Amino acid sequence: MSDMTIVQSTPLSSPAQNPYLPMLCRITRTRVESEDGSLKSLDLKFESPAEGASFHFDPGQFCSLSVFGVGEAHFGIASAPGEFAGVRFTISRTGSVTQALHRLEVGDVIGLRGPFGNAFPLATFAGHDLAVIGGGFAFTTLRSLLVTLLQPDVRPRFGRITVIYGARTPGMLLYREELEAWAVRNDVDLWLTVDTPAPNWPHQVGFVPAIVEKAAPAAANAYAIVCGPPAMLRFTRPVLNQLGFPAERVYTSLERRMKCGLGKCGRCNIGPYYVCRDGPVFSYAQLDSLPDEG
Amino acid sequence: MSATVSHEPPPAWAVTYEQWQAFVDLLCEERTVYAPQAQNGATVYRALAPADKVAWGQPPSTVSPRNVFLPQTETLFRYRSVAGSMRIEPGEAAKPAVLLGAAPCDLRAIAVLDAVYAAGQPDPYYVARRQQTVIIARACVSPRPTCFCTAMGGDPFGSARSDLFVTDLGDRYLIEALTRAGRALAGRQRWPVVCTAERTAASRLAAAARAALPPPDVPPNLCQLPKTLVDSPLWHTVAERCLGCAVCAYVCPTCHCFDIVDEPGCQGCGKRVRNWDSCQFAVYSLEASGHNPRPSSRERVRNRVLDKLAYVEQKTGLLGCVGCGRCVRACPVNIDLREIIAEVRHV
Amino acid sequence: MNEATQRLCALASELLSSGRVDVVLGFERGSLPLRSRPLHARTPTEAGRLVLDGFSESNLARFLCNLAGQRVGIVARGCEARSLTVLLQEHQIEREQVIIIAVPCVGIIDRRRIEAETPATVLAAAEVEDEILLRTHTDEIRLPRQEYLCRACQACDAPAPQGDFTLGEPLAHTPNCNLADGAGAQSPAERWAAFATETARCIRCYACREACPLCYCPECFVDHSQPHWAPGGVEPKGVQFWHIIRAYHQAGRCARCGACERACPMGISLVHLTDKLNHIVEDLFGPGTGLELDAQARGVAKEEQG
Numbered sequence: 001m002s003d004m005t006i007v008q009s010t011p012l013s014s015p016a017q018n019p020y021l022p023m024l025c026r027i028t029r030t031r032v033e034s035e036d037g038s039l040k041s042l043d044l045k046f047e048s049p050a051e052g053a054s055f056h057f058d059p060g061q062f063c064s065l066s067v068f069g070v071g072e073a074h075f076g077i078a079s080a081p082g083e084f085a086g087v088r089f090t091i092s093r094t095g096s097v098t099q100a101l102h103r104l105e106v107g108d109v110i111g112l113r114g115p116f117g118n119a120f121p122l123a124t125f126a127g128h129d130l131a132v133i134g135g136g137f138a139f140t141t142l143r144s145l146l147v148t149l150l151q152p153d154v155r156p157r158f159g160r161i162t163v164i165y166g167a168r169t170p171g172m173l174l175y176r177e178e179l180e181a182w183a184v185r186n187d188v189d190l191w192l193t194v195d196t197p198a199p200n201w202p203h204q205v206g207f208v209p210a211i212v213e214k215a216a217p218a219a220a221n222a223y224a225i226v227c228g229p230p231a232m233l234r235f236t237r238p239v240l241n242q243l244g245f246p247a248e249r250v251y252t253s254l255e256r257r258m259k260c261g262l263g264k265c266g267r268c269n270i271g272p273y274y275v276c277r278d279g280p281v282f283s284y285a286q287l288d289s290l291p292d293e294g
Numbered sequence: 295m296s297a298t299v300s301h302e303p304p305p306a307w308a309v310t311y312e313q314w315q316a317f318v319d320l321l322c323e324e325r326t327v328y329a330p331q332a333q334n335g336a337t338v339y340r341a342l343a344p345a346d347k348v349a350w351g352q353p354p355s356t357v358s359p360r361n362v363f364l365p366q367t368e369t370l371f372r373y374r375s376v377a378g379s380m381r382i383e384p385g386e387a388a389k390p391a392v393l394l395g396a397a398p399c400d401l402r403a404i405a406v407l408d409a410v411y412a413a414g415q416p417d418p419y420y421v422a423r424r425q426q427t428v429i430i431a432r433a434c435v436s437p438r439p440t441c442f443c444t445a446m447g448g449d450p451f452g453s454a455r456s457d458l459f460v461t462d463l464g465d466r467y468l469i470e471a472l473t474r475a476g477r478a479l480a481g482r483q484r485w486p487v488v489c490t491a492e493r494t495a496a497s498r499l500a501a502a503a504r505a506a507l508p509p510p511d512v513p514p515n516l517c518q519l520p521k522t523l524v525d526s527p528l529w530h531t532v533a534e535r536c537l538g539c540a541v542c543a544y545v546c547p548t549c550h551c552f553d554i555v556d557e558p559g560c561q562g563c564g565k566r567v568r569n570w571d572s573c574q575f576a577v578y579s580l581e582a583s584g585h586n587p588r589p590s591s592r593e594r595v596r597n598r599v600l601d602k603l604a605y606v607e608q609k610t611g612l613l614g615c616v617g618c619g620r621c622v623r624a625c626p627v628n629i630d631l632r633e634i635i636a637e638v639r640h641v
Numbered sequence: 642m643n644e645a646t647q648r649l650c651a652l653a654s655e656l657l658s659s660g661r662v663d664v665v666l667g668f669e670r671g672s673l674p675l676r677s678r679p680l681h682a683r684t685p686t687e688a689g690r691l692v693l694d695g696f697s698e699s700n701l702a703r704f705l706c707n708l709a710g711q712r713v714g715i716v717a718r719g720c721e722a723r724s725l726t727v728l729l730q731e732h733q734i735e736r737e738q739v740i741i742i743a744v745p746c747v748g749i750i751d752r753r754r755i756e757a758e759t760p761a762t763v764l765a766a767a768e769v770e771d772e773i774l775l776r777t778h779t780d781e782i783r784l785p786r787q788e789y790l791c792r793a794c795q796a797c798d799a800p801a802p803q804g805d806f807t808l809g810e811p812l813a814h815t816p817n818c819n820l821a822d823g824a825g826a827q828s829p830a831e832r833w834a835a836f837a838t839e840t841a842r843c844i845r846c847y848a849c850r851e852a853c854p855l856c857y858c859p860e861c862f863v864d865h866s867q868p869h870w871a872p873g874g875v876e877p878k879g880v881q882f883w884h885i886i887r888a889y890h891q892a893g894r895c896a897r898c899g900a901c902e903r904a905c906p907m908g909i910s911l912v913h914l915t916d917k918l919n920h921i922v923e924d925l926f927g928p929g930t931g932l933e934l935d936a937q938a939r940g941v942a943k944e945e946q947g
Binding site: 336 | 671672679699703707753756757762842846851852864872873874904906907908
């Protein structure tokens with residue numbers, strides 16, 4: 001056959017060798033995270049113990065979840081590696097697949113492909129202070145990151161950790177139990193904010209960029225990680241600039257419409273990068289050189 | 295890369311048209327043969343049925359032979375609801391095939407597709423078809439006025455990546471075997487070995503074809519995208535005319551974007567397919583939230599051209615455009631990539 | 642045509658420099674023989690590139706919906722004028738937004754037929770009086786222009802619109818064929834077979850949709866995911882659904898300009914489909930897409946007050 005520079009043929013039939021085939025997972029827990037019902041977490045367990053045992057991921061990575069007959073969509077992994085036997089995703093109900101996922105119940109079977117993408121560069125962050133900034137629904141992979149960082153054998157490797165997380169209203173904040181636990185820890189400086197004043201709200205009021213300015217995490221020897229909707233990212237960046245964070249020390253996790261998750265179908269490209277393969281975690285030093293495609 | 299790295303010319307034979315037709319007939323008995331066929335003025339690569347005629351007209355075809363390795367519609371797997379769970383069956387395995395009559399520009403395009411699909415996490419469907427397909431390419435003796443393969447570093451007689459390479463000498467074919475598979479196929483035929491005069495005739499035809507094409511002028515390495523290029527009014531001017539259809543993407547031999555979609559059947563069964571897609575469609579990058587990172591034609595046109603001239607090269611080391619000119623011929627509003635490339639040099 | 646072209650350039654230049662329009666939509670010479678392409682002229686210099694010829698394949702009215710908020714001078718042959726009528730009836734554009742530069746049309750040349758019938762490569766082409774002159778490497782070929790018009794043009798009965806400006810004398814043209822010819826005589830099975838064969842080579846590039854001034858929906862039905870009306874890709878079911886529903890959406894609106902089939906890279910005969918439906922609508926509801934800019938649309942939905 002014609003010479004190819006690469007590879008033996010791989011059988012089509014095993015997910016291990018055919019990355020388009022989903023692994024089957026069963027829903028073990030569902031939980032509505034937001035007061036309007038639009039954000040819901042699903043915990044999944046692999047049907048095949050072997051596939052479950054060989055599924056390893058790092059904070060920042062994502063998977064595609066299939067509702068057979070409706071389609072696939074991609075979600076950042078919200079649980080931390082080894083946190084429990086299974087994986088957690090938080091789904092925002094926007095399109096046909098996410099609506100179908102919201103209608104599912106404990107015991108239903110869906111498909112999972114992944115993990116995809118790069119992870120937060122913890123080796124790079126080690127030894128430094130961290131400012132973790134999240135807005136709204138984008139806090140999912142930041143949960144995975146923070147649960148990992150706050151483990152007793154991991155926490156000492158990092159300096160000060162400041163977390164700034166905002167949502168429209170108190171009811172839209174994700175992961176209330178985790179937030180309450182972190183609020184009383186003395187090894188993380190947690191700032192919670194909502195857009196407009198709310199009754200009995202003891203924390204901050206204001207958009208995330210304003211609270212970042214107020215919290216003023218020290219930029220020297222620090223990395224910032226910012227995840228949120230495009231508008232929030234646009235207004236937070238100048239605040240971080242002013243605080244002295246250079247582009248190579250500000251990281252983000254990009255959202256793009258995705259399909260294959262493997263860097264083949266082309267859909268999620270931004271310039272020469274595929275968000276699914278070279279990202280979704282990027283530094284602004286990488287992104288600044290690309291066409292402005294917010 | 296070719297299996298034979300030697301200074302000897304590859305083994306070659308000279309065959310009559312009748313001998314060649316008999317060979318093609320034999321191939322059709324053993325494999326699915328994809329050959330260029332005329333369909334109401336357009337040339338496309340389709341599986342040859344016994345009564346079909348190969349359209350040996352002027353290369354290249356209207357639509358590239360990309361569909362041989364990346365079918366426009368392909369079933370990834372079928373699923374069936376079974377006892378509270380799901381049963382998944384992958385799509386069809388690849389069958390032995392021949393790509394007959396690929397042009398040298400198409401061979402260079404296959405290198406780009408290999409770099410995307412066979413590298414990294416290999417795409418098993420693509421890899422299987424590549425390994426099961428013999429490629430018989432054809433020299434471009436008379437390129438079209440819209441061809442500019444040479445300007446993009448190509449050659450109308452470039453045979454790399456083919457198993458057999460066919461040159462039409464006018465009254466017979468000169469056949470070269472480039473790989474072991476090619477030698478095996480040819481060896482069975484007992485064709486007359488080529489003589490010096492025939493090789494000379496082929497060389498003359500090659501020189502004439504190259505002379506008819508633009509000089510080599512590979513676009514500058516655009517890995518550092520200058521801001522003047524990204525923000526250039528050029529994109530706006532082109533975009534005003536661009537219809538936002540997928541003609542350029544679908545005729546192109548290097549374009550490879552696809553969509554994945556579920557097609558439910560009945561009673562809890564169905565299939566997941568992938569279909570060609572194009573970044574020129576407005577909805578291509580539209581997110582469920584309503585946000586579109588490439589909201590207007592300007593961003594989309596810029597993305598496609600820069601992908602061809604810069605991004606593919608940054609990812610693979612290979613230029614994303616092979617200069618086949620298919621998009622130039624097919625664009626309904628006569629957007630001419632050659633003009634855009636010339637402008638890009640000036641920016 | 643030369644004198645008419647000069648008058649067009651002068652008029653366009655005047656409209657632009659006086660600020661009466663922001664852009665003049667017309668055609669300029671293309672980069673390939675037998676091709677002229679749309680031009681958005683925004684300065685008098687650019688207006689100097691305008692041409693009037695038989696190689697101008699697109700329907701310029703297609704670009705109007707992208708020019709919201711701008712005052713547009715549009716070169717309008719019969720094709721553009723008929724589409725404009727429907728766009729105005731359907732409130733997609735405002736009358737005040739456009740200045741119609743009516744030009745009598747002598748038909749668009751069927752370049753695919755010429756390319757199919759000319760084995761040698763056409764290096765250059767020109768229209769000279771009632772002939773088309775082609776130059777190849779070895780020959781000069783002359784073709785009678787009237788016989789090489791697109792079928793849509795041969796069937797056209799309204800090539801000469803009225804406008805804010807009218808360049809040249811209106812030309813009468815008697816249609817010498819009917820686009821839906823022959824369809825009536827075929828049995829349903831024959832018609833289905835012809836339709837299935839013709840559309841079998843569709844590659845779902847949607848050039849037909851994007852070339853059409855009346856396919857202006859921000860989200861086409863084929864792109865809906867909720868519900869997922871039709872399969873994408875090239876399996877016959879999806880392809881046939883696409884073409885049938887598109888024809889239905891065009892029924893009674895289609896201007897019969899043929900821009901769709903000229904845009905199609907596979908040469909699918911598309912006006913044939915929509916035209917049949919046009920005739921049915923006309924038989925049932927009265928005469929159709931003509932050139933009366935004030936005419937009411939046939940189907941008008943009134944919102945109930947209170």
